[in-house]
Amino acid sequence: MASLMANRRHDLDEFLEWIAAQPRTADLPRRAVRHWLERVTPEHLQAMRLAHANQPLMRRLASSGRDVRAEFGRVVDLLLGEGAGEQDRLLLRMAFDTASAALLASLGADTAPDVVLAVARKASDALAQTITD
Numbered sequence: 646m647a648s649l650m651a652n653r654r655h656d657l658d659e660f661l662e663w664i665a666a667q668p669r670t671a672d673l674p675r676r677a678v679r680h681w682l683e684r685v686t687p688e689h690l691q692a693m694r695l696a697h698a699n700q701p702l703m704r705r706l707a708s709s710g711r712d713v714r715a716e717f718g719r720v721v722d723l724l725l726g727e728g729a730g731e732q733d734r735l736l737l738r739m740a741f742d743t744a745s746a747a748l749l750a751s752l753g754a755d756t757a758p759d760v761v762l763a764v765a766r767k768a769s770d771a772l773a774q775t776i777t778d
Contacts (some may be wrong), residue, residue, distance in 0.1 A: 646699060
């Protein structure tokens, strides 16, 4: 699990670099969400399943290092600015969290990973669109 978390932290670091290199346009939050979710793979979903099933271990690991989920506050700050409204901040965090939500919704349904990811991407696009409207 520690190795999986380290890999995801690496993904987050690369993502923060990508955001920093992007032009500051009104659609940046939506493009960023799409960029992040396009890189979620079936292997990421498997790691997420393990993380959901091992919450006590995940809390211990998160307390000993950088917690990727907690660090998304930095992502939101970069994309919306610190003065953004609470509602937009929450909508953006939810847009980034759609893969986890779709995975949890699929438990017990024997849904293929590509379907879970397609649903997550569709939901994230819808949420991100509400921020830039």
